[in-house]
Amino acid sequence: MFLYPEVSHGSLNPTRIRVDLVSTPGLKRSMATLDVEDESVLASIFRDSFPDLQPGLARDHPDFTAYLSELSSFGLEKLLREPERLEEERNQVLQQTRELAFSNYQTFIRTADCTEHIYRDFGQVEGSVSRLLHKLPGLEQKCRAFVQQAQQVTAARRMNSVTLNRHTELLEVLEIPQLMDTCVRNGYYEEALQLAAYVRRLDRKHATLPVIQAMVCEVRQSSQLMLAQLLQTLRSNSPLPVCLRVIGFLRRMDVFTEAELRVKFLQARGSWLDSVLAAVPDDDAYAHVTKTIEACRVHLFDIITQYRAVFSDEDAAGAEGRVFHGWVVQRVQDFLRTLERDLRRGVGARLDSLLGQCMYFGLSFSRVGADFRGQLAPMFSAVAAEAFGRALRDATDRFREDMSVYTLIALPAALGGGVPLATPAPQAGTLQPPMTLLDFQPLACFLNNVLNAFNDLRLCCPLGLANSVTMQLQDALCTVSGELLSFHRAEQSALSSREQELFVQMCVSYSEDLLPFINRCLQLLFPHTHIAQCIGVSVSQLQRFESFFRIDIDVVLEPLNFLLPQREAEPLPMATLDIDVMAELGSLTLDPPRPEPGPGPETQQGPGSHEGPEAADMDQESSLG
Numbered sequence: 001m002f003l004y005p006e007v008s009h010g011s012l013n014p015t016r017i018r019v020d021l022v023s024t025p026g027l028k029r030s031m032a033t034l035d036v037e038d039e040s041v042l043a044s045i046f047r048d049s050f051p052d053l054q055p056g057l058a059r060d061h062p063d064f065t066a067y068l069s070e071l072s073s074f075g076l077e078k079l080l081r082e083p084e085r086l087e088e089e090r091n092q093v094l095q096q097t098r099e100l101a102f103s104n105y106q107t108f109i110r111t112a113d114c115t116e117h118i119y120r121d122f123g124q125v126e127g128s129v130s131r132l133l134h135k136l137p138g139l140e141q142k143c144r145a146f147v148q149q150a151q152q153v154t155a156a157r158r159m160n161s162v163t164l165n166r167h168t169e170l171l172e173v174l175e176i177p178q179l180m181d182t183c184v185r186n187g188y189y190e191e192a193l194q195l196a197a198y199v200r201r202l203d204r205k206h207a208t209l210p211v212i213q214a215m216v217c218e219v220r221q222s223s224q225l226m227l228a229q230l231l232q233t234l235r236s237n238s239p240l241p242v243c244l245r246v247i248g249f250l251r252r253m254d255v256f257t258e259a260e261l262r263v264k265f266l267q268a269r270g271s272w273l274d275s276v277l278a279a280v281p282d283d284d285a286y287a288h289v290t291k292t293i294e295a296c297r298v299h300l301f302d303i304i305t306q307y308r309a310v311f312s313d314e315d316a317a318g319a320e321g322r323v324f325h326g327w328v329v330q331r332v333q334d335f336l337r338t339l340e341r342d343l344r345r346g347v348g349a350r351l352d353s354l355l356g357q358c359m360y361f362g363l364s365f366s367r368v369g370a371d372f373r374g375q376l377a378p379m380f381s382a383v384a385a386e387a388f389g390r391a392l393r394d395a396t397d398r399f400r401e402d403m404s405v406y407t408l409i410a411l412p413a414a415l416g417g418g419v420p421l422a423t424p425a426p427q428a429g430t431l432q433p434p435m436t437l438l439d440f441q442p443l444a445c446f447l448n449n450v451l452n453a454f455n456d457l458r459l460c461c462p463l464g465l466a467n468s469v470t471m472q473l474q475d476a477l478c479t480v481s482g483e484l485l486s487f488h489r490a491e492q493s494a495l496s497s498r499e500q501e502l503f504v505q506m507c508v509s510y511s512e513d514l515l516p517f518i519n520r521c522l523q524l525l526f527p528h529t530h531i532a533q534c535i536g537v538s539v540s541q542l543q544r545f546e547s548f549f550r551i552d553i554d555v556v557l558e559p560l561n562f563l564l565p566q567r568e569a570e571p572l573p574m575a576t577l578d579i580d581v582m583a584e585l586g587s588l589t590l591d592p593p594r595p596e597p598g599p600g601p602e603t604q605q606g607p608g609s610h611e612g613p614e615a616a617d618m619d620q621e622s623s624l625g
Contacts, residue, residue, distance in 0.1 A: 173202075174211070176195055176198070176199060176215060176219065177219055179195060180192055180199075180218075180222040180223075181222045181225075184222050184223075184225050192222070192223075192226055193252050196222075196223055196253075199215060199219045202215070202216075203216045223253065226249075226253070227250075227255060230246050231264065233246050234246055234265060234272070235268045235275075236272060237272065240302075240305070240306050240309055243265075243310055244310055247261065250264075258311075259323070261311075262307075262311055262323060266303075266307065266327045269306070269307075270303075270327065270331065272299075273296075273300060273303065273331070276295050276299060277292060277295055280292055280295065285342040285343075285345035285347055286350055286354070288342055289338070289342035289343070290357065292335070292342075293335075293339075293354075293357045294357075296331075296335050297364055300365075301368065304368050305368075307324060308368075311324075328368075328370050332365075332370060332372050336379070339354075339358065339379065351380065351383065351384060351456075351460040354380075355380050355460050358376050359373055359376065377462060380462065381465055384461065384462065385465050385468050385469070387456065388469060388472065389472050391449065391453035391456065392450070392453060392472055392473065392475075392476040395449035396479045396480065396483075398445060398446070399442055399445070399446040399449075399480055399483060402441065402442035402445055402446075403484070403486075403487050406441065408499040408503060408506075409502075431524065433447060433451070434509075434513035436509050436513050437509060437514060439505075439509070440509060443506065443510055446480060446514075447514055447517070450476075450518065451521070454521050457469065461525050463530055463531055465526075466522075466531060469522070469526075470550065473522070473551055474551050474552060477515065477518070477556045478555070478556055478559075481510075481556055481559045481560055482559060484506075484510070484559075485559045485560060487503075503563075504563055504564075507564055508564060511557050511560070515551060515553050515557075518551060519551055523550070
């Protein structure tokens, strides 16, 4: 058994002494043999002295329970001596403690100091540990974030390594939009189409990648530029091989259906033809219409040939075939409107040349199934009739002016000295104007103007105008008769007998020379053989209706009958034909033109006039003086 003092803050406190009872062999043996039953017995014996003694105390305080067990085994005498022994042992322990404290007080002081330092250091450690525990959750979150960033960096590094290894291949793919744009701008459409097809395959495989989507977007923009360039090529002067290549590229682009491709081709080529026609100078009507005819004949025929070479007619369904037919009809109608407008503006005496060119144009288009020559006849007939009517109006106006200043003289056919005017002898087979009209200057000028109108009409003289020309001439001659009557009424009171005689002679020359000569000219312009052939009758049958194709002299001379000498009336032939001649004349058309060799590589058509056996005489007529 030993005792030791409990030291606190450098001072020795000997009041608390621990007695080690386990050091004796008997106590150890008692502790080994102490069981649960002994513990309960001890608890019941020492309940008053030790109220805290409970079963299981031996396990918690083995020294105390062992001493109690040993104490309970003592006899009476030994129990009586036990307090003294304990007192002595206690004093002994105290003495040993004092000696120990005296001999080792420095050690106790240093121990107290160390304990104080340790206590202070432990406080600091506790505070640091508290702060560390407070910061550990944030550190944990940051560590997790760092781990995630490290994983991302690792993945990015791995991706960069793969990218570096495939840098050349990736660079080729990323340069596709720039290469596509270069190919399109330089006209390498074959390579551009191959790149576009490759990009479409990439889009199908990697549609979710943003870089692929951006590349597809740029390639589509280049494809739109290529489409615009191909359509612009069709809007230029492109030959057939170029058109074939362009249509092939458009088909491979797969942006139009077959029907839409046909419409686009016709629109583009029509736009180019419009630009060519718009560039033709419009100052002179004749020059404009001739150049328009040439441009339409050459270029429109080329466009139709190109269309039929590019698009097979066997592939054209009903709607697609109608589109082409409608386009051709529209272009022909545009040409006819331009031709009619220029003819209305006036082309002078070159109507026959235009008719020949238009007929040749229509003949060329007959090879492609677009012969429009039948539509030219009414147009040129109307223009020719209008020009002839305008010439007759000018002639009557000039006659009216001449009559307003005309003075009857005694010897109108004589020049100075009374020498008669020499006239050339008429050639055989020619139609010579009556020279007696030279005595009367207004009638001679009127006949000259009418002959000029006949010569202009002869160059383009449709048979369908026979009745119209005859009626216009008769109206003009009726106007002349009215002017003669007005002159006589105005000057009747002032005319002498000689002047009255000269005026009557003037009227006789008008009725017996001028009017029959005009009828003969009409027969030359409209030969009966041609008219009979057109309406399907014989010449002898047509002559029975001769009044339809000649001036009715009786109607023209009716205002002047009281001035003219009496003459026997010629019997008119009876109309025995059972046909409607007026209806037949209304359906007359132009004869087909005869081609004549021209100076150029192409043959020009001759005028649509009717050359009878006496037609050449009209060119050889000399104007009256």
